[in-house]
Amino acid sequence: MKKVLVCVSILGSVAAIAQEKDSVNAKNIDEVIVTGYLTKDSQSANKMPLKDIENPQVYNTVNKNVIKEQVVTNFNDALKNVTGISRLWESTGRGNDGGEYYSMRGFSLQPNLVNGMPAFNNGTLDPAGIEVIEAIKGPSGTLYGGSVISYGGLLNVITKKPYHYFGGEVGYVTGTYGLNRVTADVNAPVAKNMFARVNAAYQKQNSFQDAGYSESIYVNPSLKFIANDKLTFYINTEIKKSDAANAPMIFLSRYSPLSFNSIDLFEQNYKKSYTSNDLNIKNSTFNIQAQAQYKISDNWTSSTILSRGNTKTDGYYQYLWDSSNGNEFTRFITKAYGETNTTGIQQNFVGNFNIGSVKNKLLFGLDYLQREFLLGGTGWTGFGTISLINQADTSFQNLNKAAVDNALAGTNQEINTMTAQIYSAYVSDVVNILPNLSAMLSLRLDHFTGNPTAYATEKSEPTTTLSPKLGLVYQPIKDKVSVFANYMNGFQNVEPQLVQFTDQTGNVTGQEVRYFTPEQANQWEVGTKASLIKDKLSVTASYYDIKVKNKLMGTGPDLSQGGEVESKGFEISVVGSPIEGLNVIAGFSSNDSKVVAGDDTYVGYRPEEAGPRNIFNFWTNYKIQQGVLRNVGIGFGANSASELYTLNRAGVGTFAIPSYAVFNAALSYNAEKYSVIMKLDNIANKKYFTGWSTVTPQRLRTLSLSLNYKF
Template structure:
């Protein structure tokens, strides 16, 4: 009888635990639903609940499952799974825009959004707190404004949130170049209807070059409080501190004819860093978001979000500047300081209503954004030269803080602050004309005051900008196949420029916002019982009103430049058979300057990146037999040549095309997993850049150990 009671008690506990898990699925409707590699029906792309197949916009996602299976220890590693994206610059750590730069659909961008709100980072994003990365394609100014988007799209990081039962995972990654990474994810109820989750990591790794390292600590506590069946609160916090010795970026000359005609010299110096581990830069990031989700009625909900952010920079930044003699580069160095503070307030009202028998999904939003730049640090000073031919550095023995500080004593950098304020309102309505035919109509009004960038020497004129968006979706096979088209608008405010009049007097020229307009057509398919998703589209983006040099006076700037970027993309993600996960994509982009500065007309912009980008990863886990739970993964990343410098009178310098292969071997049980990952199997030397030449990481072997509880 005693055994029966024990069994009954255990069964009751198991049923309660299962009910709690089921309640998560029903109560946490605001969270992303993840199945394998597929994210079901993300709301972020249009700030309302839309199935992917009925969404007239393209977005790609990378979730925590992909990150874990690939042993991705950096944000850049995770982004290699997104169709058509490539890194241009590593993180410099400098103030205000020191984060990594990427290119997508022909335009540069940074990761400046967390949970749909602005969140700036002068270093890198740590993968430990990531639930999903969303790459939302095209100029999305209508719903996100002009301060955080690129004309090619935006990157939005969805963070891990608390759930309703105790659980967690700890992990350790040991790898090449001294990699040590420890992660922890702990979730627990802490009171009635109150739940907490903490994600944390510590990482240290050396460079593949002769000097350089990266060390960071990251903690992300979050809280969920269910006040009632209608009202739920979330508080999400991220704190990160990092210390790094970065190799100086190597810039080709932008102002004189190229003196390099091949990549050979750079390949010969591939492992040369031209820095020391004493010249470090520290970055700290703090972000906090408080969110209240309220169910107004059966058909209407309110979402209120308040966010604050702070980033700080303190340390040495350096770059090598081409001396235009086919050999030497001059080192410029500065000890940087400064910080960026941001405030965001957003209110979204989302609901359903009918006009007659016509169903509507409606969004109304209000948005306030404030950003303050605080400048500091020294000025820039020259500090020796580097010879690629002789592989020498004239200051090799003086790359230490004392010598550099002494050299910078005479430099000056003005200390001050700049501020941006943006007030916005937006609406979006999805009209279901027929059960399988819908139209989206969206618009934004955006009022801007202040300085568009940290480097603007004068405030811009106050501007009010209108941004529309239209979309159409037809589903020949309901919930399985759709054909879509969209028209989207993006905009960016432009900083004033100091010009010279005919008498030699100085004055500030003020400009209207730049505008980008995209039209796109494509198709989406959900196959194999919704286990495989395929998206294919063709897009055309035209940017107008770009600021350019005045043809009649090279010292002045005028408005009127134009860029056209067009191309097609194909993305595949899912689990077509049990045990097999696939994520793959191919993109082709043609981008040209079509009007404006004669130096650039007819040339591919240097921010456009490679024309062709391919990504593939497949992982198969054996389901039965002697090798049950053994997994094998294989993938590749490939890019065509990249014109890192490309303009008339200067010339074109192409970074070679490359293909990098990666593989993994794993063993997975319910509670633990072991993954052995080999990146860059062939030890391929390859480069990226944006008027720069940056060697990328060589072959790296990593072992990941994970335990769930």
């Protein structure tokens, strides 16, 4: 068997990798091996081919090699390699927004993009089908609109695509808390110029607490068909079904003065789940994308994408609400049903042309998105209380389906359907003013109709929004060092509010529906990028300032748009392989975020969605190159965060979740056809928490063993 070994530390984008493989005569090659950490020159970051060093926007990536080496079995662990991101909420599984919440650059976000198209998920994402995770920083409304982005950035998952020869890999992971995970990745030619790939995973694991589990099955079939030398079709499908018993969120009271002043009581109850395995919730996800790539000419290409997505929730969702007495929480529970359907159509044209001696790279795109939320299930009921001091739970003996169904029998939930339609057009031009000086000029026109959120009781008035983006890049050393600046815009449509008027005795005298203009976020940023040591090491550093305006403030007749938030900070990322056998990922971010205008409850305070002020991530792995220990790898990493204000407002108080540092290590043996990896996470068995007006214990020490075989 003839083999080609590509031992580089820099991986191209998925499209670039495919082109590189296709450029070699596939008939003469049985296997191509690509190794490394770096994923550079992402096409999806700006929807056009653009080198990272000439891109005026910051993004971090995590590729499949990192995921495998770190024995990543969940999406959150993969994101621990991204500079400046932290998880606020674990997946609740609830309808329409039950996926995990993260914070980036001071704003909350969810992973709602797959291959650049909207793809909502009420559960968690499985890493088995991931080629690359892109964390694109800053308010990216110009290219992605306002429906799936956060002002701090967005998360885009790029899935694995078929290649031109037979190959694959099977894997098994076992570990602490009953972890069992089986994966398969099989690729094969199925006809002339047609190639298929299937990634699949089954996983079952118990919680580190006294109850709780998760079980899932994931299948990701994809197809590539080369119609001719100009036209190629791709079809990508993701199917996931999961069943979980999640620990309820523990909410501190948002409206009464805090009765807790330290984390001690929560540490004493660290392993208490306050649930039972009988109260489960099921989530299913189906996404399909069909793409046609057409080479119009040597300088122009067309990309047409159709997508359809469906995610469902069915089961028990519960939370614990602070009783404001420094001890007790009340359990509230519902049997939830929710469904989200999305339809997306996107057409992009990318071309290169000259105006005189000035080179231009132009993107023109059209985008349509229809999003439908369905809310159903039962109503809510209170179901007992728990005490942190004596660890009593008045509902514990009845935490089963029969008792909960009986309590919910008299409740009602009105079935609601909320629909939104968004029509957009955008253009972006990268102008090479000089060989080492370029400017990006971009603009989006966005027309919105319908309900902005799943909970909006009224439809918005039709709204048309303009979103600009400007960038400037200067390369003092061509293709090695760049200095950049950008101005970026993001926006979100605001749902109408029903305002009631009352007299002095409190009687309602009238009401009206008030409509609002979209929130606007504007960022300016300056920074530098460097490709060092013969392109083996990438360094990015930047300072940003994001201002958000038009946020709702006040209540009742005083409700208006006058709130403002400012989030600014510094980030530095280092990724690559500076010497043979050594891989490094490191990042540090510092964020200063506060409400600068609006409701006095929040003005001057750091927003609770902003996450920790300082975040540090580090991972390094060294593979021994020679001698009897050749192919043995040793890895070590750390993740740390400063204290987090999970509750922070006037009249209520501030509750700080303590800072933490968690250390991880790995030992591996990597042969040509197989690998064995042992990973120890949270070596010191550290108790630490996250939250967003909540207090959520994180996973304790875990040991995982990964066995993989390539064919």
